[in-house]
Amino acid sequence: MKSTHQKLHEDGILTKNQFDYLEKIDAHQIVSVYFELRSLLYIGVLLLTTGIGLIIYMNMGQIAHLALISVMIILEGFVFWYIHKHALPYANIEQKSPTPYFDYALLFGALLVISIFSYILIQYDLLESFIEWSSLISAIIFFFLAFRYDHRGVLALGITAFSAFWGLSVSPVEWTQFDFIDMGALHHTGIGIGLLLFLTGTALKFKNIKTHFAFTFQNFGLILFFISITSALFEGYNWGFYAWGSVLISLLVTIASWKKQEYLFFVYSAIAGYIAFTRLLVEIADDAPFQLWFLYIMVSMGGLVFMVERIISRKRKNRPV
């Protein structure tokens, strides 16, 4: 069988130049190590900042600490000098990294901010009184850096820090450990911040400012919102209100995300809505025989598959992610 580019070239769809280029890639005459090098840069930054953090922590309270903090601040100064030197002027659109290292230098700088803050807080015993404020200040710095120098990773750090200021954790690592279950009284905050983040994303899109940031805002916002409202369903207090709210909003998001082909959001809202609806149903029909519940799950799942199948086959098929 012929390769795809060969076939398309013979069909007259690809030009000679395009064919030659693709042929070179296919035959491994040119090989890109773009992803390998980027991953290595990322791992390097990760190891280096973790190592520096540990060194600071272990030498805390020793004579060397002034030297350490000076080294860190000098390093930070150097990083920001580099960023400042190479930065492109601000723009509302997505920008390409001006040098291969720029993005990683920025990330490194942002992480150093965290290290410096934690160092000062621990060293001067300010941990208990200022911990939230340090989160807020780092969040503000991160948001500024992310918008000014166009970096989605730093933006995500900013959102994480901002949520931490409110006492919320938006780290997916912890969700996998089901830590969000005992959020206690935090679900109001979670619902509010979730909505705020989601609306910020929507506003960015609407106003045409950094539209590629919208996904990060909306994604964090929706996850936070749905997890908070779903955990509120099981808290016992006022749960009916949350259940109806969740069903209603999930329905809205399901329809909207389907239309915009944002299928990740469709998945979130479908799952959250299903849980809320089932919770309501359990309350109404709690003395039904359990075979009926199996039937309910069977029918609803079958219905979901059938619906997804039907709608997508009427519209364009095979649209990749």
Place this chain on the structure above:
Amino acid sequence: MIAYNKEELEKLEVINEAEKWHKSGIIDDAQFENIQSQYESNLYHPPFWLRVILFIATIVGVYATLGLFGTLMISGFRNLEEVIRVILVAIGVGSFLYLEAIAIKTKHHYKSGVTEALLYMGISNGLMGVFGFDLNEYFYAFLILLVGVIAAVRYLNLLGVVTAVSAVAFFVFTGLYDLGGILKSTIPFAFIIVFSTGYMISQRFQETKNFPFYKDVFIILDVLFLVLVFAGGNYFVVRELSFEMMGLNLVDGEDIPFGWLFHITTAVIPLIYLYFGIKNKKPLLLRVALLLLFASVITFKYYYSTGHPEISLTIAGAFILGITIWTLNFLKTSRNGFTREKLLSDKWDNINAESILVSSTLGGNAIPTEAASTDFGGGEFGGGGAGGEF
């Protein structure tokens, strides 16, 4: 051999390739539209997240069916086990029939989430129905191998490849272990020989014959072979398995037999991969080599720790950054066909994914390592990143 319609599959492949070229800016919008309309495939292959939800829904649905029939039928039977087995096999066979006759034949599903779910349900329920009869373990391993091969060959399922290769590894290991005696201690070498031969054969196959739809299957196969060769020669793996399985007991200062040899293989195998990856310009080999180099370093760190993880981490980070920056500079102009520029957008080339990665690994990890102590009256706290507590 392939369950799906080959012509339609070919069209889908063309569209997928074209999508990649379009994203990387090689072809323009008009060309892409043209290809899309000319190669419109009737296969049902929805976007990734829809596949995820279809997969979950199918599995939950099948289990609900199982529960419904199970609870309806179980009451009243005395020989419960047989009944459950019959139900499991029935569900397994039913899943397969639905997969073949309806999902693939009439609805043209191709890796839609539904197909994967039905395949796994069919296999796992069917096997659970026949397992536990105290038959020979080799027989079960053979069944698993067979099922894996069928899944990989007929449904192009990648998990099937993993299953099949694991079954082969089981045969090599348990076979030599059961033979006992001197053969027991040749297991590591057998692994290296068997799987490196497997890798060569797979390479040869890919060069000489053309398997248009098995590209991904071969990628997974190659990666598994390479990793298993490394595992066979890895000092940590050999040492721990010697303790666990062979009942080896060492006095202080003693090393496992041929310890020096496994030191060498641990260090050298990734380097060999790296060398051939660069020499033959094989990106796959290169990637595996990099990952295994990390594994190799961690193996040595495990036994020869300096007791100063903070210094090791900092030096390692600086070292990796240094080498990478040097390579980036070295490849400013492309050399030997290697370039630092992006040629084709990868399937996983998604900056949104990267930002989530950043916030979950860096935000989450950097702080708790500093904050892990309770000495400073803080307990857990969440510096600038994600904290540990709500």
